[in-house]
Amino acid sequence: MKIIVCVKQVPDTSGKVAVNPDGTLNRASMATITNPDDLNAVEAALTLKEQTGAEVIVVSMGPPPAEGMLRELLARGCDRAVLVSGREFGGSDTYATSQILAAAINQIGVEKEDVVFCGRQAIDGDTAQVGPQIAEKLGLPQVSYAAEIVKDGDTLTIKRMLEDGYMTIKVKTPCLITCIKELNTPRYMSVGGVFEAYSKPYTVLDYNALKDDPLIDKTTIGLSGSPTNILTSFTPPLKGAGMMLEGADRATCEKLAGIMAAKHMI
Amino acid sequence: MDFHLTKEQEMVRKMYREFAENEVKPLAQEIDEEERFPQETVEKMAKLGMMGIYFPKEYGGAGGDVLSYVMCVEELAKVCGTTAVIVSAHTSLCCAPIFEHGTEEQKKKYLPDLLSGRKIGAFGLTEPGAGTDASGQQTMAVKNENGDYVLNGTKCFITNGTVADTFVIFAMTDKSQGNHGISAFIVERSFPGFSVGKHEKKMGIRGSSTCDLIFEDCVVPKENLLGKEGKGFKIAMMTLDGGRIGIAAQALGLGEGAIIEAIKYTKERVQFKRRLSQFQNTQFQLADMHTRMQAAQYLVYAAAMKKQNHEPYSMDAAMAKLFAAESASDVTRRAVQLFGGYGYTREYPVERMMRDAKITEIYEGTSEVQRMVISSNLGVK
Numbered sequence: 001m002k003i004i005v006c007v008k009q010v011p012d013t014s015g016k017v018a019v020n021p022d023g024t025l026n027r028a029s030m031a032t033i034t035n036p037d038d039l040n041a042v043e044a045a046l047t048l049k050e051q052t053g054a055e056v057i058v059v060s061m062g063p064p065p066a067e068g069m070l071r072e073l074l075a076r077g078c079d080r081a082v083l084v085s086g087r088e089f090g091g092s093d094t095y096a097t098s099q100i101l102a103a104a105i106n107q108i109g110v111e112k113e114d115v116v117f118c119g120r121q122a123i124d125g126d127t128a129q130v131g132p133q134i135a136e137k138l139g140l141p142q143v144s145y146a147a148e149i150v151k152d153g154d155t156l157t158i159k160r161m162l163e164d165g166y167m168t169i170k171v172k173t174p175c176l177i178t179c180i181k182e183l184n185t186p187r188y189m190s191v192g193g194v195f196e197a198y199s200k201p202y203t204v205l206d207y208n209a210l211k212d213d214p215l216i217d218k219t220t221i222g223l224s225g226s227p228t229n230i231l232t233s234f235t236p237p238l239k240g241a242g243m244m245l246e247g248a249d250r251a252t253c254e255k256l257a258g259i260m261a262a263k264h265m266i
Numbered sequence: 267m268d269f270h271l272t273k274e275q276e277m278v279r280k281m282y283r284e285f286a287e288n289e290v291k292p293l294a295q296e297i298d299e300e301e302r303f304p305q306e307t308v309e310k311m312a313k314l315g316m317m318g319i320y321f322p323k324e325y326g327g328a329g330g331d332v333l334s335y336v337m338c339v340e341e342l343a344k345v346c347g348t349t350a351v352i353v354s355a356h357t358s359l360c361c362a363p364i365f366e367h368g369t370e371e372q373k374k375k376y377l378p379d380l381l382s383g384r385k386i387g388a389f390g391l392t393e394p395g396a397g398t399d400a401s402g403q404q405t406m407a408v409k410n411e412n413g414d415y416v417l418n419g420t421k422c423f424i425t426n427g428t429v430a431d432t433f434v435i436f437a438m439t440d441k442s443q444g445n446h447g448i449s450a451f452i453v454e455r456s457f458p459g460f461s462v463g464k465h466e467k468k469m470g471i472r473g474s475s476t477c478d479l480i481f482e483d484c485v486v487p488k489e490n491l492l493g494k495e496g497k498g499f500k501i502a503m504m505t506l507d508g509g510r511i512g513i514a515a516q517a518l519g520l521g522e523g524a525i526i527e528a529i530k531y532t533k534e535r536v537q538f539k540r541r542l543s544q545f546q547n548t549q550f551q552l553a554d555m556h557t558r559m560q561a562a563q564y565l566v567y568a569a570a571m572k573k574q575n576h577e578p579y580s581m582d583a584a585m586a587k588l589f590a591a592e593s594a595s596d597v598t599r600r601a602v603q604l605f606g607g608y609g610y611t612r613e614y615p616v617e618r619m620m621r622d623a624k625i626t627e628i629y630e631g632t633s634e635v636q637r638m639v640i641s642s643n644l645g646v647k
Contacts, residue, residue: 071273071277072280075281188285189314190313190328191281191314191316191328191330191334191338192323192328192329193315194277194278194281194330195274195278195328195329195330197274197277198273198274
């Protein structure tokens with residue numbers, strides 16, 4: 001059994017946010033971290049590994065320095081890492097990214113018992129689109145927002161956390177699951193893991209390695225293959241303080257109704 | 267000397283920092299006030315390989331290096347002096363002598379449990395009448411008819427004493443031989459005749475367990491003799507050379523931790539309509555404090571690298587401990603001064619750091635002993 005975990009290196013938003021003159025993020029000047037939800041996905045994979053002895057493979061698309069992040073995940077206990085990296089992939093939006101990652105996962109191979117884990121969403125784009133799009137492109141059943149995962153044979157029982165409640169569903173492997181922070185607490189790297197991290201298998205897949213996959217086409221990858229165009233990015237103005245009305249009397253209720261009517265809410 | 271860290275060392279330091287910040291710092295004040303041994307933290311550290319960092323995997327160690335161990339103690343001490351000394355005493359004073367002087371059977375029997383942190387180790391050399399003058403050992407080890415040793419005596423100020431399962435203990439096997447009559451033994455807590463005495467109430471590192479060990483006709487099997495009979499004093503001195511690097515790292519971390527706290531505080535605290543950090547006194551104090559700790563770091567890392575490379579490091583360890591300990595005391599005291607009245611309260615961690623720092627000038631060889639080691643290495647007699 002293999003568990004493939006898709007991870008992304010993102011800017012550390014707890015530090016300073018740097019923006020280029022054209023409005024895009026200046027990633028080079030910002031400290032980076034592993035996307036937090038992806039750490040929950042890695043933890044889910046490592047937990048399953050402990051139960052099943054599965055091999056855990058972390059996959060990321062990004063520039064060469066993303067190796068540091070992948071080595072840290074190897075130090076947490078993942079078995080091997082694959083970095084998908086090439087100039088042709090630069091500027092990809094979620095559509096193109098999922099296209100490329102799906103091709104990389106095809107290359108690794110998804111078999112009957114395998115599971116693909118993703119974090120729910122990355123803290124830089126916040127789209128939550130890449131995981132589900134990968135599943136679509138690989139033709140895998142997908143379960144998003146996993147807050148609990150129980151494996152029994154080839155069936156995973158997953159408790160999804162939705163805005164208005166929980167939904168429990170069963171899915172057969174192979175499948176793709178997106179994970180949320182409520183799922184688990186990511187473990188630390190271990191000292192022994194750190195000293196093994198640079199001797200574990202590490203592969204770089206570039207454009208040439210993936211170009212024969214039907215998903216890879218110059219028109220569907222990179223900036224030119226990305227249907228999304230970012231016109232501008234900006235820091236939204238702070239919301240003003242809310243208004244509190246207290247009391248259950250008629251006058252307060254009428255005041256509330258008046259405010260809501262003025263805002264066309266009723 | 268090349269002080270560039272390897273990729274693994276950089277990575278493991280990051281892991282120590284995250285662990286210290288999330289798991290150790292939140293408990294530091296509580297375990298100090300309650301004088302409580304942080305068992306839960308030790309269990310977490312054990313799982314992460316922090317109780318056997320620089321020992322080979324074949325014995326259950328994490329396969330790291332000495333500098334990675336030193337950085338662990340340093341990062342822990344930045345937030346909690348107690349947690350740092352638990353790791354240091356366990357590693358340097360118990361795991362190291364068994365690894366370096368033990369037979370293959372002893373290593374296979376004791377190291378896997380110690381290095382994985384399932385069991386905690388301690389070291390018993392000091393006695394009420396044998397502190398700096400360690401040669402004045404009163405604990406006796408007499409062979410019985412089976413060739414086993416019967417120990418009688420009392421050890422005091424034993425770090426990790428109440429919680430340890432495995433002890434490296436020194437006792438006189440031949441009093442007429444002086445230092446050459448001292449032997450080392452591996453003693454298990456469960457051996458009949460072994461007991462733990464009074465728990466010391468200390469000024470600092472209050473979460474660390476410090477107690478007496480009492481031997482009353484305690485029978486130690488002959489196979490638990492560590493090294494050769496009569497070579498115990500040498501084993502003790504070699505062990506303390508290594509231990510000093512650990513304590514130097516603890517002192518280093520305490521000083522660095524106090525600087526971090528002082529920078530944060532002086533950038534927030536306003537007096538005379540200016541932040542304290544805007545006053546030149548604050549700037550100069552912090553510049554001096556940082557310079558001292560940076561110099562200490564070079565000495566500590568250099569000693570660790572020499573130990574790693576199997577070069578003689580006795581004088582390096584003594585210089586590192588002397589300078590790091592005296593710097594830590596100075597820097598933590600200055601940090602309290604920068605905090606003013608708030609620094610004297612337990613609301614802020616610097617008073618604890620100042621109390622914790624003092625012991626680094628005393629245990630595992632006082633600063634005066636370090637000066638003796640250094641001057642004797644210089645041939646000044």
